Each structure stands twice: as structure tokens, then as C-alpha cells.
Amino acid sequence: MKLRLAVKIGLGLFFLFLVLGCFLPLAARVTEQGAYTEKVELISDHFDGFRYFNPEVPETLPSPSSQAARWIWNRIFRTNWSEWPNQTDFLPGVPPVAHGQEGSLRVTPVGHGTFLIQLDGVNILTDPMWSERCSPLSWVGPKRVHQPGIRFDDLPRVDAVLISHNHYDHLDLPTLERLAKTGMPRAIVPLGNRDLVRSSEIPMVHELDWWQSVRLSSNVTITLVPARHYSSRTPWDRNRSLWGGFIISGQSGNVFYSGDTGYGPHFREIALRFAPIRVALLPIAPFHARDSEESQGYRQAIHMGPTEAVKAHIDLGTPVSIAAHFRVFQLGLDGFNDAVDVLSASLKDHHLRSDAFVVPMFGQTIDIPPAADVSLAPACEVHSIGWRPFGTCPPQYRFAEGIIPLSQHVARQTSCFMEACSTADSEMLPVN
Known part of the structure; x- marks a missing residue:
């Protein structure tokens, strides 16, 4: 028993120094690329001149180095972590159509934060992630439990990629490199992420601040909207780039992809500006604090659980809400089915129908009937x-x-x- 414990401790220290050793040159490479150097000079309500922040949310996150050490320790020793399956039995669905018809709206959940949105003849991917691990290293880090709902080779031509923030489970450079080889899609990102995404060989990368918009086509507008989260690729670049969600506005309606976010008043503000919202893609996990040093209050400030997701669904005007960020990567203490079970209970508590908030089958396309009298959202x-x-x-x-x-x-x-x-x-x- 003592020998086994000593081996575990030795392995833990080995992997800790190994990962930190890999992060150090990575941080230098990020600085050389200038991925976080293009900053808006004017201080705003979410930028202090050097780092971005969440308005009205205190910064109480433990230091990046202690977070990395605790995460590695907890993963090796499985401290308080629930058991997940190593791999789910799954076969990808029928390949999606090449393009939806004008006025149509189709959403295909791929898994985690990745959705294929086919709106008014345009194909959009949110936070594309087809890698086996969400990590800077291919052999260590959270491993995919559920395979992508669409085979990469079955993807239709992608017109635009929306990146909500730079965490490895949302900004996956290997996937972006594969997409760049298939037809050079355009990428739309929050401030400070342009050079990092360009390193994937996607040449057309467009940075936005919160509430800024671009026209993707004559019928489709993309707007970056606020989220409550943070950014980092290494322990040393905390909040040097912005994060956010997206409103996709077309003749068939408004689609809201929240990205990673805690619950807050920004949902009501988004609803006021872009009502009616027809579809909302909202995360439901992870929602448990990872250890005693990370307070549940801070966890809820940067990640929504199922209960908060239902509140957001109500704030947004009860659109067709579709669950995201569950059953793909084990990123917290939540059990494999915890988020879905709590979501069902929360819907009952709010006297909502069980199908008011869709728990999707990855790869299964959801057809949203065209809306009458929906015009483009106000934009620049x-x-x-x-x-x-x-x-x-x-x-x-x-x-x-x-x-x-x-x-x-x-x-x-x-x-x-x-x-x-x-x-x-x-x-x-x-x-x-």
C-alpha cells in the first residue's frame, strides 16, 4: 500500500513538472505570436487596459499555478471525482444536408460546444472541436467520452466559424487546421484571439468586442454578446483575451449561442436587444465546485448548471433551448448523468414542459420551423x-x-x- 502511494505521488510530481515544462515554452510562443497584444486602448466596463474582466463579478479565482497543480493532483488521485464511462457506444448520424433552404433553420449538435447551424443558406460552426483531448498535449488532459455527432469528413462546406473564447475545449487548433484545408472558412472571434486563430492557417479572422456585429451575408448578421467567464491558454495569460457568446440573426430568426458563461443579468439584456430569440444553445455543466478551494459561488459565476440554464431560458423568453456542454469531457465533479437529471427536475420546479429544454442526441438534426415576420436584428x-x-x-x-x-x-x-x-x-x- 505504501509503495503504491509512493508511486502515485512520484507520478503526480512527474506529470506536474512535465506539464508546466510544456506550458512555459507554449506561453513564450503565444507571446511571440502576439496573440494577446492587440488590445483596445480605451478602457471600458470590461477592460482595464491590460486584462478583460466580468463587470460586477469579483475576481476570486485561485492563482493559475495552484489551479494547474490541483487539477493534475485531483485527476491522478481521482479525489471526489465521479466515475464516467471510458467511451460511449455511438454511431454518428446521417450526414447533414449541404445547405438549408432560404428561411429554414436547422441545428445539429455535434457535442460539447460544437453545433452546426444552417441558417438562410449559410453553414456556421460554433467552437468546433473534433480532437480526442481538450489539451495543449495530445496524450494528456481531459479525454473525449462521446464521439462527435458528425464525422468530420461528413461536414458540409463551412462558411463561418464562431469561437467564444480561447480555452482548449472551445478553441481547438488541430480542428481549425483541418477546417482551413477544406475551404478556408471565415472565423469570428472576441478581441485578442485573432493571431492565435490565424496560426491555424485560417486567413480571414474577424475580431469583435461585445455588442459589435458583422454581416456574414445579405441575410445573416453575427453579433458578439457578453458572457460571464474568463480566458487562458497557459497559467500566465489569464484574461488577456475576451470571451463572449453570439447572436446569429437571419430571416428565419435569431439563434443565441452563449459559449461558456455563468448566469447573470446579461441574458435579459440580450433578450431585450434581440427578441424574439428562436433558439438558445445553453451549457448545463459542469456545475459542482472542483475542490474545497474553489467556492461554489465562483463556480456558478463562470459556469451555468442546469438550474441556472433554466433561469436563462426563461430570461430569454422561453425559446427552443438546446443543452450544450455535457457528456463529452469530464471537466468537474459532476456525474455523467447529473446535469440531465437536475435539468429535468429544474424544469418541473418551474412548471415547464419536459421538452421545453431539449437534451439533444448528438448528430440528430433539429429542424426549427421558419418564423413569420422576423427581420434582421439591428446591427452596424x-x-x-x-x-x-x-x-x-x-x-x-x-x-x-x-x-x-x-x-x-x-x-x-x-x-x-x-x-x-x-x-x-x-x-x-x-x-x-
Whole structure:
């Protein structure tokens, strides 16, 4: 018994130093690439000039180095971790259609944060992840339990990729590299992520701040919206890039992909700006604190569990909500079925039908009937040389000198024309 314990301790220390040794050069490479150097100069309500933060949410996360050490220790010794299957029995579904018809809306859950959204003739992937592990290393880190719902080779041509933040389970460079070889999709990312995504050979990468929009086609607009989370690729780059969710607006309705987020008032604000929301893709796990040092309060601040997801569903106007972020990677203490069981109980507690919040079968396409009388959400029209007002713009505009907050935009609105826009925006999506 003592020998077994000594072996475990030795292995734990070995892997700790090994992983940290791999992270150190990775951090240097990220700095060399300048992945986090392109910052908005103007301080905002979620950027202090150096790091991004969640408004009205205290920063109480343990230090990155202690987090990494505790995660490795807990994984090796399985401290309080529930048993998950090594691999589920699963065969991918029927390959999706090449393109949905104009006015149609189809959502195919691939697993975790990955969805194929086919909207008004456009194919969009959220946080594409086809790798076996969500880790900087292919041989260590959380391993996939459920295979992707769509075989990679069965994907239709992808027109755009939406990246919510830079964590390895959402920004997977090997998958992006594979996508780049299939037809060069465009990528839309939060601020500070452009160079990292470009390193995957996807050349057209478009950065947005919260509430900024781009036109993907004449019928489809993409808007980055707030989320309560954080960013990091190494223990040393905490919150150097932004995170967020996305509203995809088309003639057939508005689709909301939240990305990773805690519950907060931003859901009501998103609903007010983009109602009606027809479909919401919301995470339901992980929702248990990982150890005694990580408070349950902070866990809930950055991740929604099923109970909070139902509250968000209500705040958003009870759209067709589809569960995300469950049964693929074991990222916390939750059991394999815990999130689904708690979701069912929470729906009953709120007197909602059991099918009000869909627990999808990965790979099974969900057809959303076309909505009548749904127009494009208010946005800023994007030209090849920058931004100009289009209807009622989001509360922040990009100017040559930085981001103009809502309180200043009324007096400045007449100057937000093409000639006033930064040339740095020259790679934004043109209007088709």
C-alpha cells in the first residue's frame, strides 16, 4: 500500500513538472505570436487596459499555478471525482444536408460546444472541436467520452466559424487546421484571439468586442454578446483575451449561442436587444465546485448548471433551448448523468414542459420551423473598409481611436462613417 502511494505521488510530481515544462515554452510562443497584444486602448466596463474582466463579478479565482497543480493532483488521485464511462457506444448520424433552404433553420449538435447551424443558406460552426483531448498535449488532459455527432469528413462546406473564447475545449487548433484545408472558412472571434486563430492557417479572422456585429451575408448578421467567464491558454495569460457568446440573426430568426458563461443579468439584456430569440444553445455543466478551494459561488459565476440554464431560458423568453456542454469531457465533479437529471427536475420546479429544454442526441438534426415576420436584428453594416451606422447600432462602435461607449455615441453618431473608421478593420466581412 505504501509503495503504491509512493508511486502515485512520484507520478503526480512527474506529470506536474512535465506539464508546466510544456506550458512555459507554449506561453513564450503565444507571446511571440502576439496573440494577446492587440488590445483596445480605451478602457471600458470590461477592460482595464491590460486584462478583460466580468463587470460586477469579483475576481476570486485561485492563482493559475495552484489551479494547474490541483487539477493534475485531483485527476491522478481521482479525489471526489465521479466515475464516467471510458467511451460511449455511438454511431454518428446521417450526414447533414449541404445547405438549408432560404428561411429554414436547422441545428445539429455535434457535442460539447460544437453545433452546426444552417441558417438562410449559410453553414456556421460554433467552437468546433473534433480532437480526442481538450489539451495543449495530445496524450494528456481531459479525454473525449462521446464521439462527435458528425464525422468530420461528413461536414458540409463551412462558411463561418464562431469561437467564444480561447480555452482548449472551445478553441481547438488541430480542428481549425483541418477546417482551413477544406475551404478556408471565415472565423469570428472576441478581441485578442485573432493571431492565435490565424496560426491555424485560417486567413480571414474577424475580431469583435461585445455588442459589435458583422454581416456574414445579405441575410445573416453575427453579433458578439457578453458572457460571464474568463480566458487562458497557459497559467500566465489569464484574461488577456475576451470571451463572449453570439447572436446569429437571419430571416428565419435569431439563434443565441452563449459559449461558456455563468448566469447573470446579461441574458435579459440580450433578450431585450434581440427578441424574439428562436433558439438558445445553453451549457448545463459542469456545475459542482472542483475542490474545497474553489467556492461554489465562483463556480456558478463562470459556469451555468442546469438550474441556472433554466433561469436563462426563461430570461430569454422561453425559446427552443438546446443543452450544450455535457457528456463529452469530464471537466468537474459532476456525474455523467447529473446535469440531465437536475435539468429535468429544474424544469418541473418551474412548471415547464419536459421538452421545453431539449437534451439533444448528438448528430440528430433539429429542424426549427421558419418564423413569420422576423427581420434582421439591428446591427452596424460592415464594408471592406470599416464600420458605419445601420439602423440602431449596438452600444459600442469602433472608431480609429478605440471603442466609443454608449454614453458618448449619440453625439458622435453622425461621425461614424466609413472615412472615420480605423483601417485596422479593413479585413472585416464585406456586405454581399
